Amino acid sequence: MKYTGITYRPPFEAGSLLLQVTSGCSHNKCSFCYMYKDVPFSVEPIEQVKKDLAEAREYYPDTRRVFLENGDPFSLSARRLIEIGQAIHEYLPKVENISMYASIRNIKGKSDEELAQLRELGFNQFNIGVESGLDEALKLMNKGYNAKEAFYELSRLRNAGIDYAANVILGSAGPKLLRENAIATARLINETTPYLVFTTTLHAEPVSPIYEDMKSGKFIESTIGEYIEEEEILLKNLDLSDTLFFGLHPSNILRLYGRLPDDKNALLREIKAQKIRLEDKLDSRPIRRSEGSIFKID
Numbered sequence: 001m002k003y004t005g006i007t008y009r010p011p012f013e014a015g016s017l018l019l020q021v022t023s024g025c026s027h028n029k030c031s032f033c034y035m036y037k038d039v040p041f042s043v044e045p046i047e048q049v050k051k052d053l054a055e056a057r058e059y060y061p062d063t064r065r066v067f068l069e070n071g072d073p074f075s076l077s078a079r080r081l082i083e084i085g086q087a088i089h090e091y092l093p094k095v096e097n098i099s100m101y102a103s104i105r106n107i108k109g110k111s112d113e114e115l116a117q118l119r120e121l122g123f124n125q126f127n128i129g130v131e132s133g134l135d136e137a138l139k140l141m142n143k144g145y146n147a148k149e150a151f152y153e154l155s156r157l158r159n160a161g162i163d164y165a166a167n168v169i170l171g172s173a174g175p176k177l178l179r180e181n182a183i184a185t186a187r188l189i190n191e192t193t194p195y196l197v198f199t200t201t202l203h204a205e206p207v208s209p210i211y212e213d214m215k216s217g218k219f220i221e222s223t224i225g226e227y228i229e230e231e232e233i234l235l236k237n238l239d240l241s242d243t244l245f246f247g248l249h250p251s252n253i254l255r256l257y258g259r260l261p262d263d264k265n266a267l268l269r270e271i272k273a274q275k276i277r278l279e280d281k282l283d284s285r286p287i288r289r290s291e292g293s294i295f296k297i298d
Contacts (some may be wrong), residue, residue: 016067025071034205053091074102078114085121107153115160133188137173154192166194171202171222186237203292225282251292
């Protein structure tokens with residue numbers, strides 16, 4: 001199968017067939033992101049998509065989940081996505097779920113009727129970089145929308161029956177606004193009920209704009225203690241009936257995983273225990289490797 005550049009997928013899509021339908025990201029302006037800086041956005045010809053599906057049918061005929069690549073497939077028109085969905089079911093008739101990265105910006109370009117049509121074809125469980133529910137953080141990260149717009153578009157998505165995983169970036173508003181950021185983000189999540197909350201900490205590679213701000217002191221990264229405090233406030237304020245809390249990204253200070261609300265108290269106890277364990281390191285910052293992975297808590 002044909003792929004352009006580095007292929008990314010959420011960790012919980014490890015068992016899915018990866019099918020490239022776009023390359024790069026149509027926005028490509030988020031201040032923290034480096035994933036597609038050198039990859040121009042382009043759309044894969046439908047002939048190539050079908051060729052890849054024919055190959056997938058030969059090796060994985062029982063595929064049940066497909067994850068569309070690369071960074072911004074939901075920027076495609078509903079008509080093209082419907083065409084892709086129909087082709088997937090033609091070549092892989094056992095597929096039950098078609099997922100992808102999506103954004104608030106490209107939900108806007110779909111009507112309610114089109115969202116419902118996509119759900120009928122099995123489009124579901126999108127991975128969306130919500131990042132924050134606080135306008136100051138969204139502006140800092142150059143997401144291209146505000147919290148009110150995020151709530152409106154996510155509500156439209158959920159009204160169409162499409163579940164989503166919410167990516168949340170701890171520390172995205174900086175340490176001075178960590179409480180406001182956590183509470184605002186929890187409010188947005190509570191109101192739009194994702195099936196999964198995926199937390200990371202703010203990390204930046206040298207090619208990303210926010211890296212320069214960190215280097216110059218214009219933006220101050222949270223300390224280990226501040227990252228933990230923000231996650232604790234977020235978790236305390238989440239009020240969800242059946243949502244997976246996935247805090248296993250390698251950039252995270254703590255490894256947290258559970259289902260809300262059942263595991264909420266256990267997760268909060270774990271946070272308290274880890275704060276005691278890391279007591280002498282709370283004022284320092286993590287040392288990272290590539291993709292923000294924690295190399296050392298010094």
